[in-house]
Structures are given as structure tokens and as C-alpha cells.
Amino acid sequence: MNDGKEWQLALPEFLLEAEMLLAKSEECLSHLHLIRNDNDAIDCMKNSLTKLGDKADAMTLRPISEFSRHIQNLINNAAYPLQLHDEALFALSDCLTLLAWQLELIDMKTGQLSLDENEQITLIATASQHIPQKNARYNADQRLPHAS
Template sequence: MLKDGHECAPPLPEFLLEAQALLAKSEDCLSHLHLIRNDEEAINCLLASLLCLAQTAARHSISPLAEFALHIHGVLKRTAHPVDLNDPILDALKSCLTLMAWQLELIDPHNGQLNLDDSEQALLINELTDQVAQNCTCAYPSCTH
């Protein structure tokens, strides 16, 4: 779709459908990881879904959701070694995805605004970061954070 020679972002209802599908895919990957821990295909799927969700939200200027998804992606990607996705990490990820689902529900369907206090996001990111750091320290003594 072009407007004044520039590509426009798809309308908000399409974004909401796409974001919900990406979140559902992330949740499916997480459920798979609860069954088959550290499955590389499921981890890559989760990371790709989070990154795509962040990019899609950013295109629609829904910064809180974009930044949250990108931050989760970054926490999982920045370790020097592959992280062992143990139960505490998977639980922290589940909490993050649950908050994202609520955030999608709170997006104003008319103007795309998501007005919220980001303290819960920060709390969940810190929890996930702490769990990943503890795992990295225990499993890989030479790992740097």
C-alpha cells in the first residue's frame, strides 16, 4: 500500500491479528520447550517470533510492545554460550508472554495507543535477566554477562 510515494504500515486491525499470531507462535514454542528442553528449533522459532513481533510493533509505533519483545529477545541472545532453558527461565518467559498478551488486549483499536506503566515490564525483564545470569554462571563459569 502506498501513500504519497511512501510505503505505509498495514492498518491496525491487521497488525493486531499478526501480533496475536506471532505471540501464539511464541507461546507454542515455549510449550514445546517445556516438553523438550533446549530444542534448538523451538528456541530459534521463539527468538524469530519475538524479533518479528518487535519489528511489527515498531512499524506501527507501538513502542512499549516493541521494546519489551526486543528486550526479551536480547536477554536470550546475549549470553556467550547457549543458555540451558531450565524451569525458572521458562517460567519467567511465560510471565513475559502473558504480559504481552494483556498488552495486546489493551491497545486502542482506533488509534493504536498503548498507555501503560512499564514497571511490570521492567520487573519481568529483570527476573528473566537474573534467571539467565544465574543459569549462565552455574553452567558456564567463564561466561560473562
């Protein structure tokens, strides 16, 4: 879809939806700062990130869709009981901030998102250090799927 007029017509709607989903995720994260490990807030954040990933997929914005899903998977695959202490919440906040920043970097004419995925990799590694995973084989240093 990242070509010409079709892209330019679809982009404003995508950005509006993406910003609303990101705001919802940030609202859930703020709630988690007040009430740790609230299942409703955690589910809300996971659902918002999944929807954002789906919308980004539809726009062929693979770096955003995969980063959204990677964050959602960190939360979804967290060891039980989930331990969202300050460091984990700050790491998630940094991930959401990067997602917001990446939305701003989308080229309005071409739909391209040129970025160095090292920051995504670093933030995911940091978040996974603070959110223990139930799958012991999960590798925090693994590259994001779109990385080469």
C-alpha cells in the first residue's frame, strides 16, 4: 500500500487510529503505575498494541507492527505472577514513546519509515530484563523479525 495517492489518502486515518491506540496504551500504563498488575489495564494495553500492530500491517508499516507485537508479546508471555515494578513500567513507557516517535517519522508522501532498529532492539532487551518471561528460551537479545 505504500505507494502514491492510495497511501496518502489512508495515512491520516491510520495516524488518527494509531495515536488513539497509543494513547489508550499510555493510559493503561499510567493506571498500572497506580495499581500494579491490574489485569484489566494489562489486557487493555495488550489489546491496544495488538490492534496497533494489525493497523500498521494493513499499511505495510512492518517496523511499527512488529515492534507493537513484540511489546505485546513481552507482556503476554510474562512469568506468572506478573511483576510490573517501576523499572518494568518505565521500560514499557520508553517503548510506547519510541512507537509514538516512529509514527511521526512516517514519510507522508511515500509511506516509508526509515529507521535504525537498534533502538527497538535495545528497548525490547531492557523491557525483557525487567519483565521475566515464562518461556525460558526467550532471548532478550534476539533481533526483531524485520531486522536483517
